[in-house]
Amino acid sequence: MDRRRFLVGSSGALAGALLLPRAGLAAESGLPAGTVASSVLDALPGKQPLIKRTWRPPNYETPLALFREAYTPDDAFYVRWHAMVPDVELADWRLRIGGPAAQHAREYTHDEIVRRFKRAEVTAVNQCSGNRRGLFSPHVPGVQWGYGAMGNAVWGGVRLKDLLEDAGIAPGALEVVANGADAPPLSGPDFVKSLPMWKALDPDTLLAFEMNGKPLPVWNGFPARIVAPGWTATYWIKAVTDLTVTDKAFDGFWMKTAYRVPKGMFGASGFESQDTEQNSPITSIKVNSLIVDPAPGSALPAGRRVELMGIAWDGGSGIRRVEVSLDGGANWRDAKLGRDLGRYSWRQWRYALKPQAGTVTVLARAFAGDGSTQAEQLVHNPAGYHHNVVQRAEYHVA
Amino acid sequence: MSLNGRGAALFALLAVAGATQADETSVVLAEGAGVERVQAYCSMCHSLDYIVMNSPFQDRAGWDKTVTKMVKVMGAPLTPEDSAAVIDYLAANYGKPATAPRNQ
Numbered sequence A: 001m002d003r004r005r006f007l008v009g010s011s012g013a014l015a016g017a018l019l020l021p022r023a024g025l026a027a028e029s030g031l032p033a034g035t036v037a038s039s040v041l042d043a044l045p046g047k048q049p050l051i052k053r054t055w056r057p058p059n060y061e062t063p064l065a066l067f068r069e070a071y072t073p074d075d076a077f078y079v080r081w082h083a084m085v086p087d088v089e090l091a092d093w094r095l096r097i098g099g100p101a102a103q104h105a106r107e108y109t110h111d112e113i114v115r116r117f118k119r120a121e122v123t124a125v126n127q128c129s130g131n132r133r134g135l136f137s138p139h140v141p142g143v144q145w146g147y148g149a150m151g152n153a154v155w156g157g158v159r160l161k162d163l164l165e166d167a168g169i170a171p172g173a174l175e176v177v178a179n180g181a182d183a184p185p186l187s188g189p190d191f192v193k194s195l196p197m198w199k200a201l202d203p204d205t206l207l208a209f210e211m212n213g214k215p216l217p218v219w220n221g222f223p224a225r226i227v228a229p230g231w232t233a234t235y236w237i238k239a240v241t242d243l244t245v246t247d248k249a250f251d252g253f254w255m256k257t258a259y260r261v262p263k264g265m266f267g268a269s270g271f272e273s274q275d276t277e278q279n280s281p282i283t284s285i286k287v288n289s290l291i292v293d294p295a296p297g298s299a300l301p302a303g304r305r306v307e308l309m310g311i312a313w314d315g316g317s318g319i320r321r322v323e324v325s326l327d328g329g330a331n332w333r334d335a336k337l338g339r340d341l342g343r344y345s346w347r348q349w350r351y352a353l354k355p356q357a358g359t360v361t362v363l364a365r366a367f368a369g370d371g372s373t374q375a376e377q378l379v380h381n382p383a384g385y386h387h388n389v390v391q392r393a394e395y396h397v398a
Numbered sequence B: 001m002s003l004n005g006r007g008a009a010l011f012a013l014l015a016v017a018g019a020t021q022a023d024e025t026s027v028v029l030a031e032g033a034g035v036e037r038v039q040a041y042c043s044m045c046h047s048l049d050y051i052v053m054n055s056p057f058q059d060r061a062g063w064d065k066t067v068t069k070m071v072k073v074m075g076a077p078l079t080p081e082d083s084a085a086v087i088d089y090l091a092a093n094y095g096k097p098a099t100a101p102r103n104q
Helices: A022-028 A033-038 A064-068 A110-116 A160-167 B005-017 B022-026 B035-042 B049-053 B060-072 B080-094
Strands: A040-042 A050-054 A059-061 A095-098 A106-108 A119-127 A150-159 A175-180 A192-196 A206-211 A225-227 A240-246 A260-262 A279-281 A288-293 A306-313 A319-325 A347-353 A358-368 A391-397
Touching (some): A106 A160, A288 A358, B049 B080, B060 B080
Antiparallel strands (some): A050 A059, A175 A192, A175 A240, A260 A279, A319 A358, A358 A391
16 A cells, blocks of 8 residues: 555654653563663653553553553553554545455445444453563563553444445355554565454454544554454454455464464464464453552551552453452452453452551452463463463562 | 665665654664664664563574564565674674573
């Protein structure tokens, strides 16, 4: 696409990039030394200061304190791109649907989609496949994310199913391939992903135009992105322009080679057409939790009541229980769960304690509706996916 | 620095297109043999903080794998000689310290 333009402007003055504040340091521990040295707080246009991991393409994660919100504000939502960020004008944007297993080729403007198809919404966690990769030991190459390559939002748009059915799905349809307006800088593979038909036709899978009731920020996929609730964000193609219904397994680099986990390591993928003898595509988010407040590593007053606050989420079976241990994992008690905002949403939890002087180590673990719980030991894999090890937060009580 | 013709042409094109963001100029790589090639080639597609971020945990074989992927998959226009110089630089300046235990 030669009409494509790319956003190149960042936050402007270098003075706008700040060293990470001391409160952020505990969240940075465990990351490679080079990651800590090269990360700064920086505000992209329209965003709050986020933790810059890389400038170009922009990869920015959400600081821990911003996870206090049930819905991650648009200007706090993490940013992750494989290539330059496309600058798309809504008036010029088109969605094309076609392919060997589509009965008709279709092309829609934004107005046509909004006018013709029923509005749909879903609240869902969007989590990068590599969230917490930086905490892997031994480290593995890739964007060295800490805890913040995720967010929770209400996504608004139309059902992908309604669009696909308007084009007509031919017998033998196997996958829906989604491509966005971004393009690789040289001759590398375009970032293109496919979904199995069952996931593409799931009523909760959307083509979303909105995040938390407002148009998607450019950094998060304006004007339209795929929302595949429960699946990692690699499938949530941003600035999507083309949907191709195929009768064969899509074999682009980002499906066939990248975003893979060793076969059987994390259970069935649910994406059989992409499974091989050796490996499977990463798909569902694993059950996980995060201690948000007070920030791990911070000081607490001795003998005073403190309320811990955190979040827990999984790939869509919902959070059944969160347990907290104050003694390194010997004893566990239930945390109080907050309101259920939907099975793909994260769920807040709280736990009151009155710590005595010294160091308190707090562990939290979530249990999902499907019976799964978090890993006690890291399940190491070459690409650094699915880090859901039970977190240990230390507080200094005085 | 000995960019080959295609690489030099591409780099000039990208520079004219303004593909380099202002703030990435804050990334300063360690001085060392081969640094010019690293700056010229790696920055065609990404800011140089990718290198610092992914350090110092990759050994020479790790950096070799990364550079090979950039050339063979991503289309970075390095000659074999360029690749060797870039791998040498990365292993020497952003490699795993020799004293570190194996596999970490």
